Amino acid sequence: MNMIKALFRRELRSYFATPVAYVFIVIFLLLMGTFTFYLGGFYERGQADLQPFFSFHPWLYLFLVPAIAMRLWAEERKTGSIELLMTLPITAWQAVLGKYLAAWAFTGIALMLTFPIWITVNYLGDPDNGVILAAYVGSFLMAGGFLAIGACLSAITRNQVIAFVITVVVSFGFLLSGFPMVLDLFSGWAPQAIVDGVASLSFLTHFSSISKGVIDLRDLIYFALLIAAFLYANTIVLQWKQAD
Amino acid sequence: MIKIDGLTKRYGQHTVVDQLSFDCAAGEVLGFLGPNGAGKSTTMKMVTGFVAPSSGHASVCGHDIGTDALAARRKMGYLPEGAPCYPEMTPRSFLEFIADIRGLSGEKRKQRLDEVIGRLHLEPVLSQSIDTLSKGFKRRVGLAQAILHDPEVLILDEPTDGLDPNQKHEVRQLIQSMAKDKLIVISTHILEEVEAVCSRVIIISSGKIVADDTPHNLAARSRYHNAVRLTAPDAASIGAIESAIARLSSVSTTETDRQHLTITAIAKSGGKDAEVLRQVSQLINEKGWNVGGLQLETGRLDEIFRQITGGARA
Numbered sequence: 001m002n003m004i005k006a007l008f009r010r011e012l013r014s015y016f017a018t019p020v021a022y023v024f025i026v027i028f029l030l031l032m033g034t035f036t037f038y039l040g041g042f043y044e045r046g047q048a049d050l051q052p053f054f055s056f057h058p059w060l061y062l063f064l065v066p067a068i069a070m071r072l073w074a075e076e077r078k079t080g081s082i083e084l085l086m087t088l089p090i091t092a093w094q095a096v097l098g099k100y101l102a103a104w105a106f107t108g109i110a111l112m113l114t115f116p117i118w119i120t121v122n123y124l125g126d127p128d129n130g131v132i133l134a135a136y137v138g139s140f141l142m143a144g145g146f147l148a149i150g151a152c153l154s155a156i157t158r159n160q161v162i163a164f165v166i167t168v169v170v171s172f173g174f175l176l177s178g179f180p181m182v183l184d185l186f187s188g189w190a191p192q193a194i195v196d197g198v199a200s201l202s203f204l205t206h207f208s209s210i211s212k213g214v215i216d217l218r219d220l221i222y223f224a225l226l227i228a229a230f231l232y233a234n235t236i237v238l239q240w241k242q243a244d
Numbered sequence: 245m246i247k248i249d250g251l252t253k254r255y256g257q258h259t260v261v262d263q264l265s266f267d268c269a270a271g272e273v274l275g276f277l278g279p280n281g282a283g284k285s286t287t288m289k290m291v292t293g294f295v296a297p298s299s300g301h302a303s304v305c306g307h308d309i310g311t312d313a314l315a316a317r318r319k320m321g322y323l324p325e326g327a328p329c330y331p332e333m334t335p336r337s338f339l340e341f342i343a344d345i346r347g348l349s350g351e352k353r354k355q356r357l358d359e360v361i362g363r364l365h366l367e368p369v370l371s372q373s374i375d376t377l378s379k380g381f382k383r384r385v386g387l388a389q390a391i392l393h394d395p396e397v398l399i400l401d402e403p404t405d406g407l408d409p410n411q412k413h414e415v416r417q418l419i420q421s422m423a424k425d426k427l428i429v430i431s432t433h434i435l436e437e438v439e440a441v442c443s444r445v446i447i448i449s450s451g452k453i454v455a456d457d458t459p460h461n462l463a464a465r466s467r468y469h470n471a472v473r474l475t476a477p478d479a480a481s482i483g484a485i486e487s488a489i490a491r492l493s494s495v496s497t498t499e500t501d502r503q504h505l506t507i508t509a510i511a512k513s514g515g516k517d518a519e520v521l522r523q524v525s526q527l528i529n530e531k532g533w534n535v536g537g538l539q540l541e542t543g544r545l546d547e548i549f550r551q552i553t554g555g556a557r558a
Contacts, residue, residue, distance in 0.1 A: 006344035010330070010337075017332040017373070080328035084389070087292040087324070088345050089317040243296040 003090045007098025008105070015106050024068065028110045031060055036117065048125025053117055054135045054211045058175055058204055061146045066167035068107060069150020070160045072099050073238075077158035086242070092235040100151050100231055107143045111136065131213030138210030141223040142203055146171050148230035155237040171203075174226075178202030201226075245270050245397055245427040246291065250300035253286050253451075260286045262451035263300070268444070270396070273423045275442035275459070276431040279553050283451040284431040285325050288401050291429075292322045304397055318346075321395035325402055327386030331375035335366050335385045338374060339392060346393040360388040363418060379406040387415065391422070398422065400430045404437060416441050435545040439463075449553040463543030470511040470543075472520045474528075475536035479505065488527060494519040505536070 015021040032053070036042050040052025076082035085095060121127050150167040157163050176182050178199045186195050199205075206219045246268050253261040261283040268274050278284050289295040291302045293309040293316065302309045307316035330338060339360065343353050361367060364384040369377055374385060383406060390398060403419070404412040419428055419441050432438065438445055439459050447455040447462075455462060463469060476482040482505060489509050490498045496512040511520045521540045528535055 002347070003345060006341060009344075010333075010341045013337070014330060014332050079331065080324065080326055081330055083289070083294050083324040084322075084328050087294050087317060087320075087322045088342070089314045089347075090345060091314065242294065 003094045004098045004101070007090070007095060008102045011099050011102030012105055015102075020071075021106065024064070024106075025110050025113060028060070028064055029113060031064075032056070032114055032117070035060065048121055048127040050117065050121055050127065050132050050135060051211075053114075054139060057139045057211075058142060058207060061143055062168060062171055062175060065107065065143055065146035066150045066164050066171060068103055069147050069167055070154050070163040072103060072151045073155040073234075074158055074160045074163045078160070086238070092238045096151070096231055096234045096238070100148065100234075103147055103151065104144050107147060108140055111140055111143065128213065134213045134215050135211040137215070138207050138219070141210070141220070142207045145174070145203060145223050145226045145230075148227040148234075149174065152230045152234040152237060155234055155241065174201060175203045178205045246302070246304055246429070248287075248291065248300070248302045251287065251290055251297050251302055252299045253283070253290060253295065254298045260451055261290070261297075264448070264451070264453060265300075266446060266453065266456065268427055268429070270425060270427050271423065272427055272444050273419060273442045274427070274429045275438040275445045276429055276448070277433065277435075277438060277445055277549065278431075278448040280433065282448045282553070284448065285401055287448070288322075288325075288399055288429070288431060292320060292399060293317060294324075318393075319396050321390035321393065321398045323386045323390040323400045323403055326405075327383045329374045329382060329385055329389075332373055334371050334373055335361075335377075335381075335388070336370040338385065339388055342389045342392050348393060356392055356394065360392050363391075364388045365414075380408060380411045383407055384411075384415075387418070396426055398426055398428045400428065402432055403430055404432070404434065412437070435549060439545060447549065447552060454552045455548075459545065460542075462548055463545050466543035466545070466548050467510055468508070468541045468544045468547065470515065470517055470520055471508055471541045472511075472524045473506055473508045473537075473539045473541060474524065475538075476505045476507060477534040477536060481533070482507065485533060488531065489524060492520070492523045492527065494523050508541075 035056040036053040040056060042052045045052065073082070076085060086092075118132060121132075122129070146167075149171055150163070153167045153170065154160075154163040156166075173182060179202070183195060183199055186198050190198075200222075206222050209216060210219050248267070249265050251261055251264040252259065264283075264287060276284050276287070286295060290297045291304065291309065293313045296310070304316040305319045307313075307319065309316045333341070339357055343357060348356055361370065364387055366381070366384060366388060369381050374382060377385070383403070387400070387403060390400065400419075404415050407415060416437065419430065422428065423441075423443075430437075430441070442459055445455065445457060445459050445462055446453055474485075476485050479502065482500065482502065486498050486500055486507050489495060489507060492509070494512055494515050495509045497510050499508045499510065500506070501508075509520050509524055518540060521538075525538065528538070
């Protein structure tokens with residue numbers, strides 16, 4: 001536990017020691033605001049809720065979270081610091097978790113900094129704050145899902161651009177797995193059970209129910225399992241690279 | 245302390261480290277030598293567990309690096325090749341991070357941090373980010389990290405690469421001062437370093453051990469072992485001096501460098517130590533030559549290195 005804490009602290013600090021954190025947070029907040037007010041028609045709808053705000057989260061995460069995740073392992077490999085890290089007395093799990101949790105906490109900080117929109121909606125009307133809280137939780141979990149995919153894929157390569165592109169593509173697949181463009185890939189040949197299985201992997205479906213204020217245990221378990229699976233894959237990739 | 249048994253690493257068809265086996269114990273400073281690409285770094289990466297071997301075992305203080313990696317790594321300090329660090333951190337926060345991972349706490353943590361910072365003279369740069377530091381400081385931060393927990397086994401991959409002569413000297417002193425109760429393994433291709441700090445040398449070439457000896461014995465294999473070099477007074481007399489020396493009973497051949505006016509008298513193999521020196525100095529006295537310098541050679545490591553790693557043929 002102490003190891004994970006030490007790794008977590010080092011990682012989180014390093015975000016703020018470089019411009020990465022500030023650039024990311026500023027861009028994240030700017031895009032959130034732009035999407036919510038212009039594309040989402042926040043004022044025009046005349047409803048006191050944050051639906052236009054949250055509905056853009058999956059799409060913003062699709063590009064912004066891989067940008068955070070791409071450096072997790074690829075950069076360590078590039079600078080060679082991975083050799084230092086992985087010869088310290090820590091397990092692969094501790095390294096994976098420490099790094100992942102720091103990145104997740106960082107996206108959490110960025111997400112929390114969107115609080116002015118919550119203040120705005122409370123000032124303008126009388127929204128259901130329970131729904132808003134649930135949507136924030138869902139959004140945070142979804143960010144964690146994207147991040148776990150990105151962390152795992154970042155361990156494959158020393159090139160951050162490759163890590164970014166592959167993560168976006170895989171994340172896009174997960175995002176849209178409930179939609180025809182992904183399902184059609186399977187429906188031609190796979191049994192219905194598999195098609196249903198793929199459909200149920202969709203980030204959008206699971207996120208949209210949480211963001212409406214319905215916290216279903218199944219959605220929580222979905223994100224938890226997804227994160228755990230990709231982090232497990234991350235440790236496998238590290239071990240596989242060690243033997244390579 | 246370190247036991248290596250049949251360690252092998254293959255990348256596809258290419259065997260980088262081939263059935264390497266050796267033991268080494270506390271108190272030794274083992275110089276790991278070889279031409280570039282001989283497998284020095286790969287061997288170190290396998291011993292520290294960063295790279296998994298294709299076959300064979302390595303254990304550190306009785307802990308197998310494959311099955312008991314954490315225990316083995318706790319006993320080890322490791323400076324990887326090129327001394328990688330986290331460039332955005334300061335040396336202070338970097339060393340504090342290492343101290344946390346190494347499980348140092350309280351008074352002990354403070355004392356160890358102060359000690360390595362003092363020993364490696366890091367005070368002036370403690371709160372500067374590592375990527376703004378000179379190569380010498382970066383290397384010293386890497387060394388500080390490796391010795392922070394006062395490990396029993398220290399593995400240093402090219403510890404003095406990129407340092408200036410003063411810094412090299414300091415690092416060698418540091419290594420010598422720690423050598424008493426530890427096992428230190430350094431890889432290098434700087435031969436003077438081996439002579440300066442190592443108590444044992446292993447030379448590898450194409451992944452195999454080609455020599456395993458003390459630096460002294462290794463140098464004694466050189467044809468220059470027990471040779472005598474003298475500087476002639478002027479260019480005119482050099483020929484006469486050379487032919488007189490070549491006739492001495494203990495001398496097999498002579499080599500002349502007319503540019504520097506030096507003559508090297510190479511000893512016959514199996515002769516007594518310093519016999520050539522005795523005969524040459526006697527000759528100088530008899531003839532009354534006004535020689536500029538007279539020097540006994542112990543042997544040239546670089547020559548031996550080239551000879552056994554195949555460079556002499558190339």
